[in-house]
Amino acid sequence: xxxxxxxxxxxxxxxxxxxxxxxxxxxxxxxxxxxxxxxxxxxxxxxxxxxxxxxxxxxxxxxxxxxxxxxxxxxxxxxxxxxxxxxxxxxxxxxxxxxxxxxxxxxxxxxxxxxxxxxxxxxxxxxxxxxxxxxxxxxxxxxxxxxxxxxxxxxxxxxxxxxxxxxxxxxxxxxxxxxxxxxxxxxxxxxxxxxxxxxxxxxxxxxxxxxxxxxxxxxxxxxxxxxxxxxxxxxxxxxxxxxxxxxxxxxxxxxxxxxxxxxxxxxxxxxxxxxxxxxxxxxxxxxxxxxxxxxxxxxxxxxxxxxxxxxxxxxxxxxxxxxxxxxxxxxxxxxxxxxxxxxxxxxxxxxxxxxxxxxxxxxxxxxxxxxxxxxxxxxxxxxxxxxxxxxxxxxxxxxxxxxxxxxxxxxxxxxxxxxxxxxxxxxxxxxxxxxxxxxxxxxxxxxxxxxxxxxxxxxxxxxxxxxxxxxxxxxxxxxxxxxxxxxxxxxxxxxxxxxxxxxxxxxxxxxxxxxxxxxxxxxxxxxxxxxxxxxxxxxxxxxxxxxxxxxxxxxxxxxxxxxxxxxxxxxxxxxxxxxxxx
Amino acid sequence: xxxxxxxxxxxxxxxxxxxxxxxxxxxxxxxxxxxxxxxxxxxxxxxxxxxxxxxxxxxxxxxxxxxxxxxxxxxxxxxxxxxxxxxxxxxxxxxxxxxxxxxxxxxxxxxxxxxxxxxxxxxxxxxxxxxxxxxxxxxxxxxxxxxxxxxxxxxxxxxxxxxxxxxxxxxxxxxxxxxxxxxxxxxxxxxxxxxxxxxxxxxxxxxxxxxxxxxxxxxxxxxxxxxxxxxxxxxxxxxxxxxxxxxxxxxxxxxxxxxxxxxxxxxxxxxxxxxxxxxxxxxxxxxxxxxxxxxxxxxxxxxxxxxxxxxxxxxxxxx
Numbered sequence: 001x002x003x004x005x006x007x008x009x010x011x012x013x014x015x016x017x018x019x020x021x022x023x024x025x026x027x028x029x030x031x032x033x034x035x036x037x038x039x040x041x042x043x044x045x046x047x048x049x050x051x052x053x054x055x056x057x058x059x060x061x062x063x064x065x066x067x068x069x070x071x072x073x074x075x076x077x078x079x080x081x082x083x084x085x086x087x088x089x090x091x092x093x094x095x096x097x098x099x100x101x102x103x104x105x106x107x108x109x110x111x112x113x114x115x116x117x118x119x120x121x122x123x124x125x126x127x128x129x130x131x132x133x134x135x136x137x138x139x140x141x142x143x144x145x146x147x148x149x150x151x152x153x154x155x156x157x158x159x160x161x162x163x164x165x166x167x168x169x170x171x172x173x174x175x176x177x178x179x180x181x182x183x184x185x186x187x188x189x190x191x192x193x194x195x196x197x198x199x200x201x202x203x204x205x206x207x208x209x210x211x212x213x214x215x216x217x218x219x220x221x222x223x224x225x226x227x228x229x230x231x232x233x234x235x236x237x238x239x240x241x242x243x244x245x246x247x248x249x250x251x252x253x254x255x256x257x258x259x260x261x262x263x264x265x266x267x268x269x270x271x272x273x274x275x276x277x278x279x280x281x282x283x284x285x286x287x288x289x290x291x292x293x294x295x296x297x298x299x300x301x302x303x304x305x306x307x308x309x310x311x312x313x314x315x316x317x318x319x320x321x322x323x324x325x326x327x328x329x330x331x332x333x334x335x336x337x338x339x340x341x342x343x344x345x346x347x348x349x350x351x352x353x354x355x356x357x358x359x360x361x362x363x364x365x366x367x368x369x370x371x372x373x374x375x376x377x378x379x380x381x382x383x384x385x386x387x388x389x390x391x392x393x394x395x396x397x398x399x400x401x402x403x404x405x406x407x408x409x410x411x412x413x414x415x416x417x418x419x420x421x422x423x424x425x426x427x428x429x430x431x432x433x434x435x436x437x438x439x440x441x442x443x444x445x446x447x448x449x450x451x452x453x454x455x456x457x458x459x460x461x462x463x464x465x466x467x468x469x470x471x472x473x474x475x476x477x478x479x480x481x482x483x484x485x486x487x488x489x490x491x492x493x494x495x496x497x498x499x500x501x502x503x504x505x506x507x508x509x510x511x512x513x514x515x516x517x518x519x520x521x522x523x524x525x526x527x528x529x530x531x532x533x534x535x536x537x538x539x540x541x542x543x544x545x546x547x548x549x550x551x552x553x554x555x556x557x558x559x560x561x562x563x564x565x566x567x568x569x570x571x572x573x574x575x576x577x578x579x580x581x582x
Numbered sequence: 583x584x585x586x587x588x589x590x591x592x593x594x595x596x597x598x599x600x601x602x603x604x605x606x607x608x609x610x611x612x613x614x615x616x617x618x619x620x621x622x623x624x625x626x627x628x629x630x631x632x633x634x635x636x637x638x639x640x641x642x643x644x645x646x647x648x649x650x651x652x653x654x655x656x657x658x659x660x661x662x663x664x665x666x667x668x669x670x671x672x673x674x675x676x677x678x679x680x681x682x683x684x685x686x687x688x689x690x691x692x693x694x695x696x697x698x699x700x701x702x703x704x705x706x707x708x709x710x711x712x713x714x715x716x717x718x719x720x721x722x723x724x725x726x727x728x729x730x731x732x733x734x735x736x737x738x739x740x741x742x743x744x745x746x747x748x749x750x751x752x753x754x755x756x757x758x759x760x761x762x763x764x765x766x767x768x769x770x771x772x773x774x775x776x777x778x779x780x781x782x783x784x785x786x787x788x789x790x791x792x793x794x795x796x797x798x799x800x801x802x803x804x805x806x807x808x809x810x811x812x813x814x815x816x817x818x819x820x821x822x823x824x825x826x827x828x829x830x831x832x833x834x835x836x837x838x839x840x841x842x843x844x845x846x847x848x849x850x851x852x853x854x855x856x857x858x859x860x861x862x863x864x865x866x867x868x869x870x871x872x873x874x875x876x877x878x879x880x881x882x883x884x885x886x887x888x889x890x891x892x893x894x895x896x897x898x899x900x901x
Contacts, residue, residue: 057802087808095805102803107796112818112893121814122804157894173804 003030004073004181004213005054010083011067012046012053018064024049025237026068031181036207036214038228038245040221040260042464046237051185051217055098056082056090072097075180096126099174103186105166109158115142115169116154122176141172145202163334164195171202178210185217192333193491197535200226219465222266222494223537225249233257249539264465265472267494267536270522274476277501277516279323279575287321287357288452288485289345289372294318294354296340300557310559314340316509317564318354322453325479327486329500329517331493331532335556337509342455342489346374358453373446377458379438383430389416389441390426396448408448415444418481419474436467440474447478457489472498493536497521502575505529509556510564515576525570525578589886593879597872601656604871605649608864615639615665615862639665641864652868661872662865666858671869674854679873680754682851685766685773685842686835690828692774693781698824700778701785706812708790716782723779732772732845739768752849769846773839777831784827788820795819821892829885836881837874 012024024046031037041047052058054070070082074097085093094100102108110118119138123129129137135154142150145168158166167187174182184203188196204227207214216227224231224245231248233241233256241254252258265272296315315337322328332338343349345356358371373396376382383392393412394404402408416425419440421433430438439459446454456475460468476499479486490496496503497517504514505526513526524530568580616635617624627635636642640651655662661671704716739745753761792798793816801815838852851870858866889896 055803057799060799060802091805091807093805094803100800100803102796102800104796108800110797110801110815110819111895113815121801121806125805159895170800173800 001032002073002079003032004035005031005215006071007050007054007068008071009068010050010053010070011065012049012058012063013066014061014063018066022066023063023237024053027232027234027237027239028068029232029239029242031213031215033180034207034211034213035229036216036227038216038218038224038231039234040218040224040231041234042219042466044236045234047217047234048185050234051100051183051215054082054181054183054215055094055100056085057094057100059087072181092126095122095174095179096177097179098181098183099177099179100183100185101167101170101174101187104190105163105170106158106190108170109166111158114155114157115161119154119169119173119176122173126177137176138172141176142169144175144206145169145172147172163191164198167191167195167199168202171199171206175206175210175212178212180212182207182212182214183217184214186219187216188223189219193493194333194531194535196223196537200537203227220537221249221260221264222539225539226537233260259466261539263469265469265492265494265498267497267538269533269538270497270518270520272497273518273521274327274499274501276480277326279326279501279516286324288324288326289322289487290355290357291318291320291341291345292355294341294344294356295352296337296344296349297352310557311562313509313556313558313562313564315344315351317567318506318509318511320504320511320514322485322487324452324485325483326502327479327488327500329488329490329496329503330506331490331496331503332506333491333532336506337556338489338491338506339457341506342374342457342487345453345487346372346455371452372455373449373451373453374455374457375439375442375446375459378462379435379442380462382442383438385430387429388426389428389430392430392441393426393445393448396445400449411448412444415447418447418478419444434467435463436471439463439467439471443471443474443478447482447484450482451484453485453487455487455489458491459488460495461490461492468495469498475499493521493533505532510567510579512579513577516573519573519576523572523576525572525576527581529578586883589883593876596879597875600875601653601868601872602649604868605645605652608859608862608867609645611859611862613862614641615864617862619665619861639864652865656872661869664858664863664866666861666863666866671865674866675851675870675873678849678851678854681752681766681848682836682838684755684762685770685839685848685850686832688766688770689773689777689835690832692770693777693831694824694828696774697778697781698785700782701824702789702812702817704782704786705789705793706808713786716786720779720782720786723775724783726776727841728772728776728839729841729845731775732769732842735768735772736845765846765848769839769842769848772842772845773835780827780831781824784823785820788823789816792816792820818892822889825885825888825892829881829888833878833881836877 007030008028010024010027011022013019013022015021027046027050029037039047039050049058049063052061053063053065056065058065065083068083072080072082072093074080080093082090082093109115116135116138119141120129120134123134123137127137138154139150142153147153147165147168153161158169161169187203188199191199200223203214216224218224228245231243231245232239233248233254235256241248241252241257248257249261252261294315295313295317297311297313300310300312318337318341320328330338330341340349344351390412393415394408397404397408412426413423416423421437421440421444425433425441430441433441442459459475460471463471472495475486478484486499488496488499500517502515503517503520504511505520505528506512507528513520513524513529520529521533524533565582569577570580571577616627616632616639620627633642640648643651652662663669664671664674667674700716700720704713707713752765755762798811798815801811806815838850838855840852840856842848843850843853851874855867855870857863858870
């Protein structure tokens with residue numbers, strides 16, 4: 001039987017001389033009716049370019065198909081060559097026979113049009129529906145992606161919906177005209193893990209209902225396990241391995257696939273936690289950081305002159321302590337208050353109430369140091385592009401009133417070496433470094449003042465998976481060497497498992513569960529922790545299916561003067577306590 | 583609506599500030615109404631004559647009393663009497679304003695009618711020769727002073743075609759629309775050319791930005807045609823910078839266009855204000871500056887309201 005899509009020796013190049021700048025170099029694959037092919041790779045592997053080439057959207061990004069063929073079996077059984085098709089021919093294919101969803105639901109919908117208009121457009125273009133018919137069809141499309149209250153939501157503009165909802169709208173648009181092929185380009189990467197689980201469940205269910213084929217692009221080989229029939233692994237524009245799902249996951253042949261499966265952090269339900277925890281040994285009882293009843297509220301006012309009518313309770317009574325040489329991970333989803341907690345500790349946000357005490361190891365040292373330093377999420381945005389690395393590393397010293405002397409320079413050189421960067425880096429500028437190297441620079445900058453506590457706010461989230469693993473290793477080494485205390489903010493359970501000694505799960509501004517990493521990850525007690533952990537994709541839990549859950553995160557807006565009820569804790573074991581659910 | 587009322591409530595405050603500024607500024611200029619009127623002969627006045635003239639002009643009092651009288655008059659709808667025209671200031675301004683408003687509107691219509699399509703065309707033909715052509719013309723348009731362009735137009739018409747622009751007594755629109763248009767079309771083109779060039783440039787860069795946005799890619803993935811992508815998806819998102827620019831330019835034009843009015847001999851606000859300053863016609867300068875400031879605020883308000891209509895993400899009056 002002819003496959004739905006047959007790609008043979010596809011080559012795609014960019015720029016004025018596309019033959020010389022090929023980013024996809026001879027990729028071949030077939031997608032049969034009803035089959036899901038996952039294309040896995042890191043940034044720059046050519047996986048997204050391959051996907052965009054199929055419906056020829058790559059043309060608008062400056063790409064040119066330089067060779068090969070892409071044969072699509074159309075609904076009437078005829079074979080259509082996509083590689084040489086003209087733009088007018090393609091507009092009849094896009095949306096009608098090939099649907100596509102993208103990574104960023106927040107930016108992928110037109111901000112000035114209602115979602116109803118945007119869904120109706122597909123029906124208008126390919127089905128010729130107008131007016132009331134189109135509206136009815138759009139409502140059905142929203143119902144299909146399980147958006148409650150569809151008729152009312154049609155009149156919303158994208159800014160009124162959450163990321164997960166918007167991705168459902170995107171799916172509704174892509175599937176409006178029942179395409180037989182859906183291309184999903186990292187559709188859940190920008191979403192929270194529980195939302196990701198819901199979108200994945202929805203895609204699986206829609207696929208079952210409609211019998212469509214799917215090409216699923218991702219960097220997360222763990223995510224592939226639940227949805228793909230076949231897997232193609234790409235590296236540097238070439239397919240290095242291609243085969244059945246089980247074969248690839250269980251007996252990978254190519255070294256790169258083996259690396260992706262073994263060296264990259266995958267969630268292992270608490271089996272991969274660190275064994276060098278300090279608490280149980282009772283070695284050090286002096287906390288490096290102690291946070292007591294932290295509350296951060298942002299008052300809500302309807303205008304500049306009026307009184308506050310309520311407040312956003314971003315952080316609502318958070319307590320924890322952090323020992324020297326220990327990592328406390330704060331995990332939670334967007335809007336849970338985890339980053340606000342970090343910013344409050346750093347003094348970047350003013351706390352409404354609560355105390356911190358930071359024990360400075362540097363009390364007797366020659367330099368007055370800030371004992372808390374930080375590393376942020378985006379290494380591309382957190383280094384000033386106009387400063388040399390030397391100036392960037394000197395910045396914390398100057399900011400604390402120090403002088404750039406021989407000693408400072410010696411420290412720069414030794415730290416650069418320690419984080420694995422070449423010696424000549426000092427005269428260079430940030431743009432000369434890769435993402436992973438930049439994050440190493442950020443780490444070196446944080447260590448310039450010899451801090452006792454480092455706040456790492458999603459410090460590896462923006463990095464490619466294999467770079468992630470190396471940066472995590474570096475962080476663990478540095479922690480051992482300098483006895484650093486890490487406050488590690490993350491949404492990624494697999495990463496947290498590798499670095500945390502203790503984990504605090506934060507939900508709606510409050511810690512709901514805190515304790516020893518192994519205990520929390522392997523035996524979660526709070527319903528939210530359970531939900532969070534069960535949503536993490538894992539290779540050993542492939543073929544597990546999730547219930548679709550459309551509950552929204554509770555609002556953090558409270559009336560003026562509202563105080564939460566004091567927490568009641570239930571203890572499980574030596575270092576594991578859970579907030580009792582009401 | 584609530585927002586509109588609060589916004590209007592700030593108008594008096596701004597006007598108060600403007601009134602103080604203009605009142606002080608015009609008095610910091612050396613010379614006064616008497617010298618301006620009589621020239622060197624002012625030196626021949628006896629002190630008594632000078633005092634009585636000063637009392638006639640109301641400039642014998644300390645400045646704060648003068649200011650108080652002026653503001654008090656405004657609150658009663660009396661902007662004072664222009665010494666050069668010998669008539670109420672408001673009458674003089676309102677007589678000139680229709681021409682200025684009409685000229686500003688015409689220039690803006692020309693600018694948008696030419697600039698928008700040119701900008702969109704250039705953006706959709708990015709880096710092609712036609713884009714380069716549009717950009718060069720726009721650059722020339724922006725950098726040609728209006729007096730050069732105005733004179734060039736007059737010269738070309740008269741020397742090349744033997745046609746002279748319609749001069750003579752200005753005919754208001756409601757009296758003789760045809761003659762009115764024939765008088766205003768060339769000045770409007772002169773002003774609109776540079777305006778159109780700015781619109782072209784801003785429309786082009788806004789469209790280029792928007793065309794690389796994710797939702798444009800989404801529209802294409804739905805199978806939308808190139809035309810629908812441009813007009814339905816991209817253009818509404820590219821309008822905000824164009825509206826901002828047009829609002830500012832239009833606001834300036836409402837203050838009169840001194841040079842173009844001079845070249846085409848038009849009795850607009852710009853020349854009137856200039857003459858008033860030269861004549862130390864304090865009441866007229868103060869009144870017209872307040873009037874221009876008020877117009878500017880109205881235009882700004884309209885621009886902000888246009889934002890809301892264009893982009894549902896913008897909510898006025900929220901923090």
